[in-house]
Each structure stands twice: as C-alpha cells, then as structure tokens.
Amino acid sequence: MSEPKNPKTGDHPESPVSFSMIIASAVHDMKNSLGMLLHSLDGLRQEYESELGGSQRFNTLQYEAERVHSDLVQLLGLYRLGEQTLSAHAEEQFVPDFLSQQLARHRPLLEGHDLDCRIDAEDISGFFDEDLLAGVLNNTINNAIRYTKSRILITAEQRDGFLVIGVEDDGDGYPEHMQKAGTVSFKSLDFNTGSTSLGLFFASSVAGLHRDGDRRGFIKLHNDGHLGGGVFEIWLP
Structure with missing residues (x-):
C-alpha cells in the first residue's frame, strides 16, 4: 500500500x-x-x-x-x-598588524580618491574574533571614505580595561541624534530618518559578543576626535 x-x-x-x-x-x-x-x-x-x-x-x-x-x-x-549560531572565537592578536592588514585592502581606493589614511595604534595585543572585527572595520573604513574630506585616522589603545579601536575622519561628523554609547537594538533602526543603519547594528552585535565576566563590548559614536569629524569606536573587554 x-x-x-x-x-x-x-x-x-x-x-x-x-x-x-x-x-x-x-x-x-x-x-x-x-x-x-x-x-x-x-x-x-x-x-x-x-x-x-x-x-x-x-x-x-x-x-x-x-x-x-x-x-x-x-x-x-x-x-x-x-539563528543563534554566531559567536565570537576570541584569539590573541597584535593590534597594529591586524589594523594594517585591514587597511591594506582599502589602499587602492584611498589612493584613487587622494585620501590620506594612517594608523596611530599602541603596541598592544587584544583578544577578539579576527573575522568578525574585520567585517566591522571594513564597513567603517568604507563609510569614512564616503564622508571624509581628505583624512582618515585609525586608532587603538587600552582605556578603562577595554581595547578601544576607533575610525575618525575630517568630515561633517555625526548628527546629534546618532551620537551615543552602548548597544544598538534592531527596534531602534529608523529607515525614514536614517538615524542609524544595519551596519551599526551589526557592529554593536559583534561588540556585544565579546565578553569578559560581566563586561561586554559596545560601540560609541561621537565627534570629539583629532580630525574634527565623526569618530566610530568599538570597545572590547
């Protein structure tokens, strides 16, 4: 049958x-x-x-x-x-070398736009997921290329027990409603006003996957950098 x-x-x-x-x-x-x-x-x-x-x-x-x-x-x-299958596999990385590798892929485009981009990083190591952080930085550098006038600065330092990696530009900076520190939730996305983007949500999610005890990573957006434009920072414990 x-x-x-x-x-x-x-x-x-x-x-x-x-x-x-x-x-x-x-x-x-x-x-x-x-x-x-x-x-x-x-x-x-x-x-x-x-x-x-x-x-x-x-x-x-x-x-x-x-x-x-x-x-x-x-x-x-x-x-x-x-799907709850994304996790951070943190390994020790020498930060200046990691940043140089990420910047290298953007060099031809930076030179094509006649933009100056340099790295100012302390000789420090950090524990983070190389692939996930590379995805965040590549998107952030690409955004900086779009909004900068002539210069981009990538920084890295230890601050308050966190590894802080920043991308700065000399553009017009972030509007006031986008300047914040913490996590970005999907509910906060506003496609009508453009107050944030999926890129920031992804960066915030990647930061939050990095934890050390009760501390977890986060992102920070502000205009108080060295170049006078916007500053994106990812803080990793």
Missing part, C-alpha cells in the same frame, strides 16, 4: 526548505562573486594605473562594489545571529 501524498508538497512528504536559508545561501554566493569582482578590479587598477588611477567612475565602481560586499557580509552575520 503506497503512502499518501502530502497535499502541500505532492510526492514529497518532507517539510519545505526554510526561505530564510535559501536567502542566506543566495547572499553567500553573491558575496563570493563580489569578492572575485573586487579582486579583478584591484588587478585592473594595478595593470592600468595610469588610465584608471584617477578615474572617478572607476573609483565609484570599486567603492560601491566594496560597500555591497560589506553589506552582504553583515547580512550573513545577522542571519547567523538570528
């Missing part, structure tokens, strides 16, 4: 695949494709430096591709956060 057919799935009685999982899989594929595209753009810039080095259209293409790639990385992270 044959088994009855499932009225919703015909000959397939098993439960349907989660739509969110399908989206996550598609986002993962797009992220990888964009990564290959960015690698090709870097190669073209090196090969045709004289023609493309100062091309505003090429710089815009590379910037937007980098921005979308960063967004997809964050979406995958937020999907894993919602």
